[in-house]
Every structure is written in C-alpha cells, then in structure tokens.
Amino acid sequence: MKIIDTHAHYDDAQFDEDRDLLIQTMLDNDIMAIINVGCSIERSEESLRLAQRYDNIFAAVGVHPEEIYGLADNYIDILRGLAQNKKAVAIGEIGLDYHYENFDRDRQIKVFKEQLALAKELGLPAIIHSRDATEDTLTVLKDAAPLKAVMHCFSGSAETAKEILELGLYISFTGVLTFKNAKKAVAACEVIPMDRLMLETDCPYMAPTPHRGERCISSMTAYTAAKLAEIKGISVEEAISACNENAVRFFGLNIT
Template sequence: MAGGIFDSHCHYDDPAFDEDRFELLDRLLTGDAHPIDRMLHAATDEKSARFGIETAKRYENYYTSVGFHPENADEVPDNYMDILQELYREACEIHKLGAVGEIGLDYHYEGYNKEKQIKMFKDQVRFAVCKSLPVIVHCRDATEDCMKILNEFRPEGVMHCFSGSAETAEEVVKLGMYIGFTGALAFKNNKKSRRSCEAVPLDRLLLETDCPYMAPPPYRGERSDSSMIAETAKVMAEVKGVSVEEIIRITNENACRLFGINRDEEAIFLSSM
C-alpha cells in the first residue's frame, strides 16, 4: 500500500533514528514511490522543536509543532513561555507550523511534578488559543485533570495516542477535537481501543505512529516508522466498516484541516514530484 498517508504524530529526532534518520525520511517522503504524503513532527522540548523546524525546511511535505512535553517538566526552564514564543516565530517564518504540542499531563511515573505540569499545560493551551493554533495533547493516567483543562479553554486539537475509554473519546469529540490512534489499535485483543475508535466519527479520526514507538503487528517490538501506518489503517477500516483507502483519504483530509495545511498548494507540489 502506498500514497495518501499523513503521519500526524512522529518523533524522528529520537536517538533510535540516529544511524539512518535522513536516509529513512528521504525514502518515505521523496521520490516516485514515496509511501507517505505528509508528516507532522511532535516537539517535546526546545531542542526537539528546533529539529522539527530545520527538518521542515528540508522536506516540503514535513510539518512541525512547538511545545514542552509534561515528562520534561522538571527540566523546563522558568522562561519556557519566552522560548515558546521564539520557537513560534521561527516556525511561522517558514510557514510550516501546525500545532502547539506535544503538551499535556502525565502522572504515570512516580515523582511527577503535578503542579508544574498543570501550569505548563494551561500556559501552552492558552498560548495556542491566542495564536489560533491547535494543540497536540498527551494524556496518561491524568484524564480527569486533562479534561478539566480542555473544557476550560476549549482549544482545537487532537488527543494523541488515545488509550482512554469510548466515553472519554466521545467527550473529547464533543469539545470539537480529534482523536489520534497509533499502532496500539492493532495490538491483539486491544478491545478497549477498538471500542473507542468505533465511537469516534470518521471526520474526527487521525492516524499516527508516535514513532519510534507503538509499532503495529506484524512489526510489534521493532522500531516504528511512518510506513507502518498502513497496518493501523487496515484495523481502523475494519472497525469503521469502510475501505482502507477511504480511511487513509479521510484521515489525511482530517489532519490537513486540523493543522491548517492548504491542500491546493500541497496538490501542486505532490503532482510535480
């Protein structure tokens, strides 16, 4: 399966790609047989955001976000909002900024700084709303606090790598947000994610890898990359009762709409490749 895929959440700055990063991206994004139409880099800190900005300069069909991940709360400097503003300016200069993210709450590991995470999340959501940008939300073991903040600010955006209940998925959609599913949707016996996917309207679904993590079967346990989204799309198509081609087309359109990508300009670029 080739073409049409938008990987709406990837981390090619991860050390897992140190040996072949740009060879892989060249193969995925350029050339006559490139399998991926578009990618969006999910930034996790300042260094990660700058990687996204520089890589977006390198590839026409690669976009970026800017933001601070909750797991990095203890290392984030006090002037993080000044840094975010500067990253925003730099990304806007190249017209490749799709979102503020990856931001959110993560209470999974012991010793997390709840107060700092909540402050960072609120500050960055407020910034996104002010700049009319969507947010990419990370939420792990923090659903109640996360939903409270989203209900308070009501940003546009996506709940990425969704692992919550169908009921929570419906709440997120009622806020006008999207739901992103990774290769975990295709894990054997992952009935919870499939029920959640079933509850989400087609026009609110996104495909993502969260690579190098969450590789779907038959690649589970391997380093994930964007080409593996085809396997996730097969499961999503089965859940939604439509063709794989329809899932890829709709999720591509959804991501372009959410991240403000002009499809007419993109079509001109892609037809010239």
C-alpha cells in the same frame, strides 16, 4: 494511497543512523507528509530544522509533561518565537503524564495550561498527550474550551472518547489500535465519527502489529489504517483519504 503521519519523532536518536535516507524514501513512496512533534525546547528546535529540510515535513513545538523540569522561566516566549516559523503547524506535545512516580502534578497542570493558552493566542491547534491522567486532562481541556486540539495516541474508553468529542476535539490513533489487547481503543474508535479521526505513528514507539516492539516508522501507519477501515467497515482507501483530509484541514497543511 499515500498517508499523512500526524505525529512522529524523527529527531529521536533511534534514527541517527539512517534518518535522511529513511525520510526521503518514505516521502518518495507511501507517505504524503509527516508532522514531527517536539517534546522539549531543544527537540522543538530540532523538529523545525527537520521541517526546514523537507517540503512535506511540518513541526509541532511544545514541552511534554515529562520534560518540564528545569524549564526556563521565559519558555513561553521561546515557544512563541519558535511557533512563528512558517513550518510550525501546532503546539505540542503538551499535556499530563502521571505514569512514573514523583511527578509534580501542580507544575504539570500549570505548564499544560500555559501552553494551551499560547496555542489559543497564536490560533494554532494543540497536540495533547495524556497518560494515567484522564480526569485532570479533561478538566483542564474543559476549562480551556473552546479549543482546537487533538488527543494523540488514544487508548481510552468509548465514554472518554465521547467526552473529548463533545469538547470539539479530534482523536488520533497509533499502532496501539492494532494490538490484540486493545479492545477498549477499538470500542472507542467505533464511536468516533470519520471526520474527527487522524492517523499517527508516535514513532519510533508504538509499532503496530505485526511489527510490535520494533522501531516504528511512518510507513507502518498502513497497518493502523487497515485496522481502522476494518472497525469502520469501509475500504482502506476511504479510511486513509478521510484521515488525510482531516489532517490537512486541522493542521492547515500546505502539502506540495
């Protein structure tokens, strides 16, 4: 069964050598659709260009918390313009990242809130990135509720998952779910209802076991799907079809 990869970065330089051949081969074989997610204004434009070239590639436009420095004052207007594109299906990825030293917490929160407001204004779902910033992320999301959003690359606890679910959000898993040390993510996955789950790669990063550390591609979502099915005690087909349905409904994908 073909899979929808709801979060990929094919604009990344790691795909410069074989981007088009790789994407076409996957769409011809095991991948139904891909959402290419922007991290900056430039990479959001790149995502749209990619989406323009393939029927079943869609784009998210947004500024990642690590890309907020040097942002133009009118960046929201620029994003609003990009989001008018028919292939733009979400605002993302946006959020908070306190992983590296010297991050500007207040500025990250401000830009996160502004982009969430844009998503609401446009009636688009938001793709949320949160690293080492669970508490602040939840506070911002609670303030912005009700909200149509997905917590991407989730690796948090079951307790955090429950809080996110209470806000009405979806949760998506990358290859992290297959990692040996991902006990927390597995426990979280157990408590998430099937109608709130989605599959993603975050490629070229987060390749699942047994490809951990390699360049990740959308086809590897199959390993994450198999793990999800195992956790839920259902068939791989059931897991994939439920996640695909959720993705189509959540992002309003018009797959041909």
